[in-house]
Amino acid sequence: MSHDHGGGPKHPGTATSVLLVGRPNAGKSSVYNRLTGGDAKVGNFPGVTVDVLAADLTLPGGVPVRVLDLPGVYSLDVTLDPGTDEGVARSFVEGVVAEGSRAALVQVLDASQLAAGLALTRELLARPLPLLVVLTQRDVLADEGRALSVEPLRAALGVPVIAVNARDPSSRATLLGAVAALVAEGARPRVRPDDAWDAAELERAAIRDADAVDARALRRRARTERLDRLLLHPVAGPAIFLGLMVGLFAAVYAVADPASRALDFAVQHGGRLLARPFGHGLLGSFVVDGLLGGAGTVLAFLPQIVILTAAMELLDSSGYLARGAFLVDGVLRRFGLGGRAFVPMLTAHACAVPAIAATRILRDPRERLTVILVLPLLTCSARIPTYGLLLAAFFPGRAWLQACLFVALYLLGGAAAVVVALVLRRSATKGRRLPLVLEMPEYRSPDPRAVARACAVAARRFVRDVGVVILACGAVLWALLHIPAPGAADGARADASAMERSIGASLGRSLEPVTRPLGFDWRINVGLIGSFGARELMVGTLGVISGIEDAGDHPESLATRLRTARDARGQRRYTARTGVALLVFFVFACQCMSTLAAVRRETRSWRWVAFITAYTYALAWAAAWVASRAAAMLGLD
Amino acid sequence: MTLHDLPLRRRARVVALRVDDDEASWLRVLGLGAGAELVVLRAGPLGGPLQVRVGARTTFAIGRALAARIDVAPADEPSP
Numbered sequence: 001m002s003h004d005h006g007g008g009p010k011h012p013g014t015a016t017s018v019l020l021v022g023r024p025n026a027g028k029s030s031v032y033n034r035l036t037g038g039d040a041k042v043g044n045f046p047g048v049t050v051d052v053l054a055a056d057l058t059l060p061g062g063v064p065v066r067v068l069d070l071p072g073v074y075s076l077d078v079t080l081d082p083g084t085d086e087g088v089a090r091s092f093v094e095g096v097v098a099e100g101s102r103a104a105l106v107q108v109l110d111a112s113q114l115a116a117g118l119a120l121t122r123e124l125l126a127r128p129l130p131l132l133v134v135l136t137q138r139d140v141l142a143d144e145g146r147a148l149s150v151e152p153l154r155a156a157l158g159v160p161v162i163a164v165n166a167r168d169p170s171s172r173a174t175l176l177g178a179v180a181a182l183v184a185e186g187a188r189p190r191v192r193p194d195d196a197w198d199a200a201e202l203e204r205a206a207i208r209d210a211d212a213v214d215a216r217a218l219r220r221r222a223r224t225e226r227l228d229r230l231l232l233h234p235v236a237g238p239a240i241f242l243g244l245m246v247g248l249f250a251a252v253y254a255v256a257d258p259a260s261r262a263l264d265f266a267v268q269h270g271g272r273l274l275a276r277p278f279g280h281g282l283l284g285s286f287v288v289d290g291l292l293g294g295a296g297t298v299l300a301f302l303p304q305i306v307i308l309t310a311a312m313e314l315l316d317s318s319g320y321l322a323r324g325a326f327l328v329d330g331v332l333r334r335f336g337l338g339g340r341a342f343v344p345m346l347t348a349h350a351c352a353v354p355a356i357a358a359t360r361i362l363r364d365p366r367e368r369l370t371v372i373l374v375l376p377l378l379t380c381s382a383r384i385p386t387y388g389l390l391l392a393a394f395f396p397g398r399a400w401l402q403a404c405l406f407v408a409l410y411l412l413g414g415a416a417a418v419v420v421a422l423v424l425r426r427s428a429t430k431g432r433r434l435p436l437v438l439e440m441p442e443y444r445s446p447d448p449r450a451v452a453r454a455c456a457v458a459a460r461r462f463v464r465d466v467g468v469v470i471l472a473c474g475a476v477l478w479a480l481l482h483i484p485a486p487g488a489a490d491g492a493r494a495d496a497s498a499m500e501r502s503i504g505a506s507l508g509r510s511l512e513p514v515t516r517p518l519g520f521d522w523r524i525n526v527g528l529i530g531s532f533g534a535r536e537l538m539v540g541t542l543g544v545i546s547g548i549e550d551a552g553d554h555p556e557s558l559a560t561r562l563r564t565a566r567d568a569r570g571q572r573r574y575t576a577r578t579g580v581a582l583l584v585f586f587v588f589a590c591q592c593m594s595t596l597a598a599v600r601r602e603t604r605s606w607r608w609v610a611f612i613t614a615y616t617y618a619l620a621w622a623a624a625w626v627a628s629r630a631a632a633m634l635g636l637d
Numbered sequence: 638m639t640l641h642d643l644p645l646r647r648r649a650r651v652v653a654l655r656v657d658d659d660e661a662s663w664l665r666v667l668g669l670g671a672g673a674e675l676v677v678l679r680a681g682p683l684g685g686p687l688q689v690r691v692g693a694r695t696t697f698a699i700g701r702a703l704a705a706r707i708d709v710a711p712a713d714e715p716s717p
């Protein structure tokens with residue numbers, strides 16, 4: 001099971017690429033799982049912004065192939081943005097054609113919507129690649145007493161056609177045999193021009209009583225109708241949707257806390273073990289604080305990513321996600337976005353990086369760009385520890401006030417995102433809007449294997465895209481805080497700690513003129529520098545600066561330290577105004593290199609990376625200044 | 638009559654698409670070309686999209702702006 005992370009549609013070695021293509025909801029995942037035994041590796045193909053699942057397998061007869069699960073598409077020819085699902089699928093197919101690499105197409109087609117799926121078949125037939133058509137949902141047709149016959153399709157299309165029930169394990173042999181025969185066929189000459197078949201006529205020829213809708217089909221439709229009557233009800237529908245979303249947040253939050261505690265414990269324990277061989281010197285400190293601490297931070301976020309992915313996958317494959325989009329479209333439209341934008345915007349409340357990848361479901365390129373640009377404003381879970389620390393430090397003993405402010409910070413992020421989206425749609429991303437056309441599939445029970453696969457993929461992707469960056473930033477930050485700045489020894493007071501003489505401290509001091517209006521001194525600036533790469537590092541950095549080594553474990557002592565710190569003249573160093581300003585700063589600033597890397601990957605431009613950095617920091621400064629003035633007027637100190 | 642103005646549960650057939658070529662081919666790929674039979678099931682809240690059943694099985698959410706540019710001819714009898 002070798003797998004490489006490069007090469008795009010071109011694959012080294014001798015394996016033939018087998019590209020699975022099909023409309024969304026056609027049953028492509030089930031066919032992929034059946035064919036590959038559920039095995040999936042995430043390929044990060046350059047030039048393609050979306051991770052495409054791939055698995056290597058050996059066909060009967062010993063032929064090696066690589067099966068690639070392309071995103072679900074309605075059409076390859078009618079595409080707009082190369083970054084969307086359709087664009088990705090198209091660039092894969094065109095890539096293998098252009099390179100002349102050995103490849104074959106397998107179209108997964110929902111037999112219960114045969115005529116509609118044949119539109120894509122027509123496009124695939126125009127490509128000089130062997131094509132196999134796999135009809136799914138035969139059981140649904142059989143259930144309705146409508147016999148399916150593949151012969152008329154074979155005759156008209158001139159390619160092999162098979163019908164399977166992919167949820168039945170015995171279908172694997174059929175699929176493997178058909179793919180083996182297809183691969184053996186080799187490159188097919190371009191289809192003869194007499195492909196003048198009519199999709200609707202072909203459907204009538206292939207399916208007996210194609211036009212009749214029998215009692216069972218009506219019952220199935222009636223079940224979806226009944227559920228829709230409740231779930232899309234003008235009042236009950238939005239209420240249920242809100243309830244589901246709140247429940248999802250609660251689940252993510254409820255798991256986040258114990259998970260990070262458990263990991264903190266494990267990291268501390270590991271730290272003690274590692275301190276033995278490495279000692280307490282610079283090297284030991286680097287390994288324990290710099291590397292191990294960073295790894296713990298990464299792992300602490302994994303459970304939330306997995307829960308959110310599982311929930312989204314369940315909602316999606318059950319058919320509810322499209323209903324959610326239907327319900328919120330009216331509201332989001334007022335802000336220049338469409339109903340489907342809620343999917344990435346919800347994901348961003350766990351982490352912006354998978355959310356940016358999730359924007360590929362948006363077909364409108366301008367809407368997609370707008371959503372990418374505002375996603376960093378939504379409150380991701382990496383902000384939670386900082387919010388918790390600052391609320392505990394500056395609003396001590398007032399649990400209800402802390403809770404209200406916490407919710408207010410979430411709402412502030414959400415409100416900022418939609419308002420900025422509205423402004424962007426009238427300036428940077430203005431232009432024609434694509435109309436909304438969104439398929440609302442029948443409700444069905446999700447495939448647990450597909451859900452498990454999605455979770456595994458999301459976890460691996462998170463460690464790769466976010467974990468590595470956090471680790472690297474943690475290491476750099478460690479160096480900034482432990483290596484003395486050149487010449488600092490002469491200028492600083494003799495009793496100054498090593499920390500105060502570090503490169504980090506002198507950087508923090510040089511930023512003071514900019515941050516003084518907000519009430520931030522060099523210590524907070526060092527925290528901001530530390531969290532520029534990854535905001536997860538804020539609490540730990542403030543702890544190190546305040547001389548508390550295990551701040552993550554005892555945030556209350558760090559909170560007390562922040563609240564009671566005095567400057568040389570005996571004045572309180574930080575007031576509640578500083579706390580409010582810092583909280584608001586954190587709502588807006590895009591302190592996350594992983595997010596910026598993801599934006600670069602999706603937009604293929606540094607321009608938008610610079611744009612996000614500039615606008616979020618400018619907004620953060622301005623909003624923090626306003627918040628600080630407002631807090632002063634309210635008499636906070 | 639446009640799809641936007643079609644009464645709920647009234648069967649109709651698409652007569653013409655008043656959109657540009659790209660959008661027209663996109664709609665045809667989805668099965669919403671001229672001749673498609675459809676029924677509006679409900680309208681989304683706060684100016685949201687229309688839920689439209691196309692043919693016997695496929696259901697789409699279609700934005701109202703687009704619905705106003707799809708001309709339909711209503712059938713006489715109501716949908717089952």
